[in-house]
Amino acid sequence: MRLLTHNMLSSNIKGVTNGFPLRIEAEKVVEKQVDFNPDFLKNMFPKLEWKALADAARSLGYGELPDAADASMLDSDDFLRRLHHALLELHLEEGALVCPETGRKFPVNKGIPNMLLHEDEV
Amino acid sequence: MPSNCLSPLILFRFYVILQSSRMMAPNTAQIRLVSSHPEVYEPCADSFLLVDALLADRTNLLEHCPTLCMEVGCGSGYVITSLALMLGQEADGAYYIATDINPHAVRVTHETLEAHGIHADLISTNIASGLEKRLAGLVDVMVVNPPYVPTPEDEVGLDGIAAAWAGGENGRSVIDKMLPVCDKLLSKRGWLYMVTLTANNPSEICRQMRDRGYASRIILQRSTEEENLLVMKFWRDSESQLENSQIGVGNKNVPARLIDYLLSQVSTLPFLRHGNSDND
Numbered sequence: 001m002r003l004l005t006h007n008m009l010s011s012n013i014k015g016v017t018n019g020f021p022l023r024i025e026a027e028k029v030v031e032k033q034v035d036f037n038p039d040f041l042k043n044m045f046p047k048l049e050w051k052a053l054a055d056a057a058r059s060l061g062y063g064e065l066p067d068a069a070d071a072s073m074l075d076s077d078d079f080l081r082r083l084h085h086a087l088l089e090l091h092l093e094e095g096a097l098v099c100p101e102t103g104r105k106f107p108v109n110k111g112i113p114n115m116l117l118h119e120d121e122v
Numbered sequence: 123m124p125s126n127c128l129s130p131l132i133l134f135r136f137y138v139i140l141q142s143s144r145m146m147a148p149n150t151a152q153i154r155l156v157s158s159h160p161e162v163y164e165p166c167a168d169s170f171l172l173v174d175a176l177l178a179d180r181t182n183l184l185e186h187c188p189t190l191c192m193e194v195g196c197g198s199g200y201v202i203t204s205l206a207l208m209l210g211q212e213a214d215g216a217y218y219i220a221t222d223i224n225p226h227a228v229r230v231t232h233e234t235l236e237a238h239g240i241h242a243d244l245i246s247t248n249i250a251s252g253l254e255k256r257l258a259g260l261v262d263v264m265v266v267n268p269p270y271v272p273t274p275e276d277e278v279g280l281d282g283i284a285a286a287w288a289g290g291e292n293g294r295s296v297i298d299k300m301l302p303v304c305d306k307l308l309s310k311r312g313w314l315y316m317v318t319l320t321a322n323n324p325s326e327i328c329r330q331m332r333d334r335g336y337a338s339r340i341i342l343q344r345s346t347e348e349e350n351l352l353v354m355k356f357w358r359d360s361e362s363q364l365e366n367s368q369i370g371v372g373n374k375n376v377p378a379r380l381i382d383y384l385l386s387q388v389s390t391l392p393f394l395r396h397g398n399s400d401n402d
Contacts, residue, residue, distance in 0.1 A: 037215035
């Protein structure tokens with residue numbers, strides 16, 4: 001699971017109002033190189049919750065994102081490359097995503113988060 | 123490359139190169155590389171029809187330059203893998219997401235993607251549960267081969283492979299749950315491709331979608347002994363002018379469309395993919 005996907009996931013448990021972002025418990029993180037595409041990053045940037053991304057990257061061992069970001073930073077190649085790395089090249093292979101409200105853990109195995117709910121959570 | 127410097131001979135050479143390169147770089151998943159599991163739906167006529175429909179619309183898809191593509195119900199991974207291959211994952215910088223309610227299917231899809239050297243982010247979930255809030259309005263292309271078979275209602279949503287086909291009354295149970303989710307996730311320029319049976323009452327589906335602001339058309343259909351399958355495409359209505367202009371009527375459009383088509387394929391030629399310093 002890459003951090004762009006993590007930035008799009010929230011707790012789907014019934015009744016939860018503050019389900020985003022899911023806290024990451026990382027057991028295995030893998031880095032996989034992806035071609036740099038600035039247009040894609042500039043497209044996605046306005047849709048990102050930045051603080052959630054920066055925190056998530058840190059929990060995967062990457063602390064190079066600034067705590068805050070605005071669109072003017074997209075002119076900087078250095079910023080774009082850091083964003084690229086955090087968003088697309090870090091993979092959470094094993095671990096869990098934790099609901100911030102209930103503490104319920106959604107397991108991540110082989111990079112796949114399991115968001116299927118039990119009957120009493122639906 | 124201005125179109126007025128392309129002579130018929132050059133066009134012909136492009137065409138020959140294109141055809142041979144397509145043989146070298148497959149633009150659909152290869153069956154021998156598709157993984158399987160007893161509880162996972164294997165690619166069948168409906169899967170092939172959906173991929174054929176996407177191939178038929180490939181020029182439009184490439185021009186559309188989707189940023190985010192998503193499949194709901196990825197099964198064996200045949201469709202999402204084919205979509206990524208035909209759009210060329212690196213060249214277009216698109217992000218692929220796929221979900222399935224069957225955890226075996228998600229694992230099988232992962233294997234199929236890996237076998238083809240494609241990456242998509244996968245999530246085990248019911249339709250798009252967990253993604254709906256944040257992904258709303260962001261998906262440019264959605265593809266769905268839903269459980270469309272008319273079955274008793276109590277067969278819907280059971281664990282295992284039956285979830286791949288059990289569609290309840292008129293086969294609409296799951297489709298009717300999916301449509302509002304698709305509407306929520308699709309971007310302003312979002313396109314939805316969905317497989318249905320005539321038994322699902324597709325014209326009523328189109329009416330429902332029209333109420334939500336979508337135009338629709340049948341891209342491909344196929345009758346087998348058992349089923350009459352359709353692939354529908356839905357898009358938000360303000361785009362209907364654009365869609366009509368791509369159909370192209372009259373002889374004078376044909377050469378221009380041929381040039382456009384060939385030019386759009388140039389970037390997919392393997393020997394041109396690297397070292398394009400004059401490409402922005």
